[in-house]
Each structure stands twice: as C-alpha cells, then as structure tokens.
Amino acid sequence: MTAELGHFINGEHVNGQSGRLHDIFNPTTGEVQAKVALAAPAEVAHAVAAAENAFPVWAAMNPQRRARVLFKFKELVEKDMENLAKMLSSEHGKILPDARGDVQRGLEVVEFACGIPHLQKGEYTEAAGPGIDVYSMRQPLGVVAGITPFNFPAMIPMWMFSVAIACGNTFINKPSEKDPSVPLRLAELMMEAGAPEGVLNVVNGDKEAVDAIIEDPRVKAISFVGSSDIAQYIYANGTKHNKRVQAFGGAKNHMIILPDADMENAVNQLIGSAYGSAGERCMATPVAVPVGEGTADALVSILKPKVEALRIGPSLSEDSDLGPLVTAAHRDRVKAYIRMAADEGQELVVDGREFSLQGYENGFFMGGTLLDHARPGHQSYHDEIFGPVLQIVRAENFEEAIALPSNHQYGNGVAIFTRNGAAAREFAQKVNVGMVGVNVPIPVPVAYHTFGGWKRSGFGDTNQHGPEGVRFWTKIKTITQRWPEDVQGSEFVIPTME
Ligand code: NAD
Secondary structure (H helix, E strand, C coil): CCEEECEEECCEEECCCCCCEEEEEECCCCEEEEEEECCCHHHHHHHHHHHHHHHHHHHHCCHHHHHHHHHHHHHHHHHCHHHHHHHHHHHHCCCHHHHHHHHHHHHHHHHHHCCHHHHCCCCEEEEEECCEEEEEEEEECCEEEEECCCCCCCHHHHHHHHHHHHCCCEEEEECCCCCCHHHHHHHHHHHHCCCCCCCEEECCCCHHHHHHHHHCCCEEEEEEECCHHHHHHHHHHHHHCCCEEEEECCCCCEEEECCCCCHHHHHHHHHHHHHHHHHCCCCCCCEEEEECHHHHHHHHHHHHHHHHCCCECCCCCCCCCECCCCCHHHHHHHHHHHHHHHHCCCEEEECCCCCCCCCCCCCCCCCCEEEECCCCCCHHHHCCCCCCEEEECCECCHHHHHHHHHHCCEECEEEEECCCHHHHHHHHHHCCCCEEEECCCCCCCCCCCCECCEECCEECCCCECHHHHHHHCEEEEEEEEECCCCCCCCCCCCCCCC
C-alpha cells in the first residue's frame, strides 16, 4: 500500500482530514511512491492554535537556551544526514551528493542562528538627554509561517525556521507538496532536540492551505520562496492581511564571460551551474553571455562536447552529474520551451529532448540542451525554464553585457568571469541584480551574509538569513527612560534636544 504522509502539529504526526491527497513521485522510476495529505483550513487553524499556545513560553525562554536547542538540532541533523539526503534525492531527483549539499547549506544557517544571544541584542544610549537613557530590544513577532518550494526541501525551510524560532517565534512550515518528507523529518528532529511542542509545525497542502495561512490573523509574518507569480500573490495578499511578508521568486541568472577570462575555468564553472540539479536551482546559470564573437565561438566549441558528455543517472547514484527532473509535467514544460526557442530562431547546438535512461524509461529524465543566439525579445529567454537548458546570448561589448541582466525581468544572481579587476568592480557596482559573483558561478551568500534577489525575483524589503533575517523575524521596541529624583513640571511643548 502507498504510504500516506500527514502533518506534524504540536509535536506529533497527525493524519490528514480533508480527504484530498497529492502524489509524490520517485522521479528516477516515474512511480508514485507515496501520497501527501492536502490540508483544509481547519487543519491549518489547528497548527496555528498549537503554535500560538507554544509562543509565550518559547518567547520568554532566554536566548541561550533557545540556542542550545538549535545546537542539539544541528547535531541530530548531522547524524541523520544520509537518511535525509536519500529521502530528499528520491523525492526530488537531485543526485545524492547534491542532496547532502542541500542539507548542509541549511545547516549553515542553523549554525548562524546558534549565535542568537549576540544577534538579537538591542542598542543602548546613555544620557541621550538630561537623566534620559534610550535602549532598544528586538522582540519576536509571534506565530509565523514559511511557504517553501520543491527545489531545496531541506535548505529553504532551515533558512527560515532556524532564524525565526531562534528569535523566539513559533513556526508553521507549508512545504512543497512534491517533496514533503524532509521538512516533516526536520520537525521531528527539532522536537528531539528539545523544542517544546508547537514550536515547529508542518502543514502539508496546496493553495487552500496557503490561503488559510494568509487569512489567519494570528499569523504575523510569512516568508515565501517559489515562482514569481505566486510570490507576487503571496506578497500582495499577505500584506493586505496586515502581515509582514518577504516573497522570493524565479530567476534567469546570467554569466558574463569577458574575452580575457580563463575560458577553461569559466566553462567548467558554467557547466556545473547550468546543468547541476538538472537546472532546477534559483541560482543556476541558464544564460551565458560571451562578449565578442571570438569569445562566443570559443565558448560554444568547448561547451558542446562537454554538454554531450554529461553523465545523467538515477538520483541515488554517486557518480552522475545530474538526475531526472521533478515531475513528468515539469520535464514536458522544459521540452516545450526548447521547441519554442528553436522556433524563435535559436540554434540547437545540443538537443537533450530525446534522451532516455536505459532501465529507467519511465523516469523523468532529459538530456542537457545548449541553445545559441538567444536574444532579448525571445519569450524563451524572458521566461524561467528551470531545466538542464543553457541559452547563449552573444554580446558585442561590456556595456551590452551589463545591460542584458540589468534589463531582464528577474534579478536574482549574476556572475562575471574575467581577469580584469577594474571591469569586475565596475560590473558589480552597476548591474541591476541582487547577488553578484566575480569568478564565482553561483553566488549564494554564506549564512551570515544575506540572500535575496531584485525585481521579479524578490517582493518585500528584507532578505533571508544573516542580520536581515533577524530583522525580518523580530520587531523593534525603543525605550526612553528617566528615573527622576524630584517631581517634574508639566511639558506642553514637544521635547527636543535643543
Ligand atoms: P511554486 O511557486 O510552484 O511553489 C512554491 C510554494 O507555493 C509551494 O509550497 C506550493 O505548494 C505553493 N503554491 C503553489 N501554487 C500556489 C498557489 N496558486 N497559491 C498559493 N500557493 C501556491 O514553486 P516551485 O515549483 O515549488 O519552486 C520552483 C520555483 O521557486 C522556481 O521559480 C525557482 O526559481 C523558485 N525559487 C526561488 C528561490 C529564491 O530564493 N529566489 C529559491 C528557490 C526556488
């Protein structure tokens, strides 16, 4: 019988009540390996009540004790790494070493959040006025929620809940219905680490559950990561319901290659960032921008045999470069984009559409695809494809290379490969994109810096993790105090520092 996954509420697994279920595939075999319950609004309300109940005690716990729970959680996740990575790989389709990386990048934010006693400290000004001192404190918001995508089922929930609960909030994660097992397991481990019941809950579901979270006045903030149209919807509706919202969307990241770049190195970096995880990363590099015809021709000639030689295999294999895509529907959508690109006049240098893996003919595989001569105006360049597809846009000069990513609808990440420090510096200053790599293909900032894209890649003002994360998950209170020894006279004029 197919396993049926429910929710994790108030410290325990609970079965779904709505009667609505969603298939969880094994992308390598194409089989349905489990089903997940899709919550009705009443089940969301149950989770919110549990989180609300847990909040006062958790928020009042001193930050060092909250940090100890996170230290323990980190230890438990490390011990469970192989189990988590296999679970993740067999639902998502990314290869096992990459699945370990997904868990590890999340753990790095947990490590950051372990510093919460220092991070949440307020500021203090002595003698701001006669006998007056001013100080500030950062207090948790209450019940908060994270709505997460399929493509990083370990890292992105950990980005959100480790900082949120370190700050004293209680949390509801609504993971992707495509791969919910890892978020459920992380909630179990958080309980085992000593978090009180209700501090971290997982509610599975789709739009119905998301809308119930948005509309519940007890939920004070929402962090969302997913595609841009949904991100915009969550931002608009969440803020309409008076919530604090950060909503991160899709991407189309460019890698600029200047004529002076070390081409061999640039290509090695590009191939990993374009095709790793079958291109299903918001910080993948689906667009290469060689500057000058000579650079472009050299790039294509070095790339072509490498794309043809990509090792595509079952997700649990240790020696493949990439595995299958997440669902058949998504793979077919990616293939439709390749057809569109060809119709738009792009040259199909390598066509991965016919690829099939022997022994796994029902798996959601496709081969790496390389398209040359893409340009602005092409729909397939404008949209996020989110598959193992690399498009080359040839730029005539440096100015055009800055303009391409700057004018694109998305502004998540961008990279420049060059040996020229001045050009790299000018590029980093001028480009209209949130995260920039210089000779680094996937510039995902480390946990103690902050992650966030611009334009249609990010709605809201505050980024994920790092000090910005602490600001997002807390509200600031400022106290102005005076302890007068004598009775004071009345003041009818606003006090100033004159
Ligand atoms: P998605 O937008 O389909 O789903 C994200 C979440 O929203 C899931 O939990 C899903 O259940 C929920 N959802 C889906 N449809 C909804 C609706 N109509 N109303 C309310 N909620 C809904 O995204 P996905 O396919 O899971 O993830 C891939 C996308 O996420 C890509 O666009 C990728 O670029 C993006 N992404 C962005 C970042 C970033 O930091 N900017 C990181 C990872 C992924």
